[in-house]
Amino acid sequence: MADDWLVQGPTDPHEVADHYDDWAARYDADLATWSYRAPVAVAERVRAHHPDAGTLLDAGCGTGLVGRALRASGFGGRIVGLDVSQASLRVAERAGVYDELRPADLQQPLDVADDSVDALVCVGVMTYLPDVDAVWREFARVVRPGGLVVVTQREDLWQPRDCPGVVDRLAADGVWTPIDVSGPAAYLPEAEGELGGLGCYYVTARVGSA
Ligand SMILES: C[S@@+](CC[C@H](N)C(=O)[O-])C[C@H]1O[C@@H](n2cnc3c(N)ncnc32)[C@H](O)[C@@H]1O
Incomplete structure (x- = not known):
């Protein structure tokens, strides 16, 4: 696994x-070695802020x-997973915790109806x-008013991609109401080198205006 590839963060969906x-076959073991805690932290936020969510999209x-962390936290609703990596989707399928898994490019509009899920997570x-504004607006589009969006963003991209500005702009536009923006928290604390030093922000927002 080339850690520098992760630090560099390419954005071409085919690449x-x-x-x-x-990486799919080794991903879970590598992430466990690096003490990746974001899936559990996001599951906790879903359970705390939308305990009755019946449908959740894992973007x-x-x-x-994340699906496994949600089930372990007691989430009993429907979970739909989307990803651009077919091999990763096959691993997710074997986990047996998703009700539906579909290939999708999150840089394109989602093939998901407006206001159709209770919660969306993106971890x-x-x-x-790279287009944080467009992606977060698209996430909010598919979540019912009053539903929940929880996303993570790496600390080193938080300011360069103007994530605080996007959080505020979506609030000003009535797209969502932030519940909590926290970080940076340890992201992959047991990874070696630059990757191990990365922090992570968590954005939790309720869709619609307050
Ligand atoms: C670090 S992994 C995170 C996977 C999972 N959410 C987790 O927390 O373990 C990043 C995931 O984003 C997916 N991804 C990256 N760009 C994407 C895109 N444009 N559309 C859909 N999925 C994408 C990758 O295929 C990969 O599965």
């Missing part, structure tokens, strides 16, 4: 898909770590999605 296809589900994926 990203190839990389995650190659960039990868091999299914460890924004590295690869």
